[in-house]
Amino acid sequence: MRKHYIDWLRNICILFLFPFHTARIFDGNEANYVQGTPHLFTTNLVVLSFWFMPLMFLIAGMSSKFSLSSRTNKQYIKERFLRLFVPLFVGILIVMPPQGYIAMKFHYNYNDSFFNYLEKFFSDFSDLSGYFGSFTPGPLWFIIFLFIISIFTLPLMRSILKSDKVKNQLIKLFSHPLKITIMGLAITIISILPSIGGKNIFVYGLIFIAGFILTLDEKICEMIEKYRLYYLIVTIIGSITMLIEIYTVGWLDGFSTLGIIFSLIYYFTIWISLLACIGYGKKYLNFKAGFLSYFSKAAFPIYIMHQTYLVIIGYFILKSVNIFLLQYISIILLTFMICLITYELIKRFRLTKFLFGIK
Numbered sequence: 001m002r003k004h005y006i007d008w009l010r011n012i013c014i015l016f017l018f019p020f021h022t023a024r025i026f027d028g029n030e031a032n033y034v035q036g037t038p039h040l041f042t043t044n045l046v047v048l049s050f051w052f053m054p055l056m057f058l059i060a061g062m063s064s065k066f067s068l069s070s071r072t073n074k075q076y077i078k079e080r081f082l083r084l085f086v087p088l089f090v091g092i093l094i095v096m097p098p099q100g101y102i103a104m105k106f107h108y109n110y111n112d113s114f115f116n117y118l119e120k121f122f123s124d125f126s127d128l129s130g131y132f133g134s135f136t137p138g139p140l141w142f143i144i145f146l147f148i149i150s151i152f153t154l155p156l157m158r159s160i161l162k163s164d165k166v167k168n169q170l171i172k173l174f175s176h177p178l179k180i181t182i183m184g185l186a187i188t189i190i191s192i193l194p195s196i197g198g199k200n201i202f203v204y205g206l207i208f209i210a211g212f213i214l215t216l217d218e219k220i221c222e223m224i225e226k227y228r229l230y231y232l233i234v235t236i237i238g239s240i241t242m243l244i245e246i247y248t249v250g251w252l253d254g255f256s257t258l259g260i261i262f263s264l265i266y267y268f269t270i271w272i273s274l275l276a277c278i279g280y281g282k283k284y285l286n287f288k289a290g291f292l293s294y295f296s297k298a299a300f301p302i303y304i305m306h307q308t309y310l311v312i313i314g315y316f317i318l319k320s321v322n323i324f325l326l327q328y329i330s331i332i333l334l335t336f337m338i339c340l341i342t343y344e345l346i347k348r349f350r351l352t353k354f355l356f357g358i359k
Helices: 004-025 040-047 052-068 073-095 097-108 114-121 138-152 154-162 164-174 179-190 201-214 218-226 228-248 257-284 290-320 324-346 350-355
Strands: none
Touching (some): 004 040, 004 052, 004 257, 004 290, 004 324, 040 228, 052 073, 052 154, 052 201, 073 097, 073 290, 073 350, 097 114, 097 290, 138 154, 138 290, 154 164, 154 201, 164 179, 164 218, 179 201, 179 257, 201 218, 201 257, 218 228, 218 257, 290 324, 324 350
């Protein structure tokens, strides 16, 4: 039976990309392809958006369980290749370069042609963020990580499914409202491993596997639904604690005492927030609707293209509009509309459907 709340949560994450990446333009903590005047609202929004990318990996892990139930390993790998690797290649080749070109124009008043810029994009790997015009996978880092994680965790997922002993132990652990929170500590520990551009594939890999485990028995998610309010309260407390810490002593990392404490609070809050999302999603979003059917098909190609449109639109909006609220809302709405129009175009042709991973 299809879990509609999983599709809803995935779609919510994709929709949240529009206010989030627009907020990044006005973020006072980090550079961006184009930058407006920092605003307290958008800066705090970025800080408090720690939950949605981990949630996408958790949902991907949950979906993998359902995928493996009806596919052989060979079929699963083929599906991952066609649905992830092909769109990834197309995205890096076609969709990402305009972001870097706009970044060069914004930060350096770059006046050369886009085609001349392409040589720089595909040869300059000095800064993978791409905020100042170098090569970047942009938001496609999620697809890169997901493809690698999906392939390398396949033997582990199959082993869990084949071993009743291991499966029962995991079900017992994850169906307990307190024991399941131990995963927050595990995520904190594994975060010590190296990251790439501030994004830790080991953390996301563990969250992916956790999502897979959540689907081993229905009683796990039933327990999460039952205790959803408690998980939400802990999430709110953790979020407030992080904001206080950031505005008093700054963002802490490393192996200092305060750095370790902050990391524990940060990753523990992430994990508990995921439980809250699953709990409330299962309670209130487990239904089918027309928008769900439509946007579930549109979500993946929109993920690939959204930031390029957003950066281009942001570049021109910042030059022509001076009021923050109008800038913010205009960028979100125009980007969303153009993404939907583009999706309506590419879904009509077999080749573009294949290139952008549309079923």
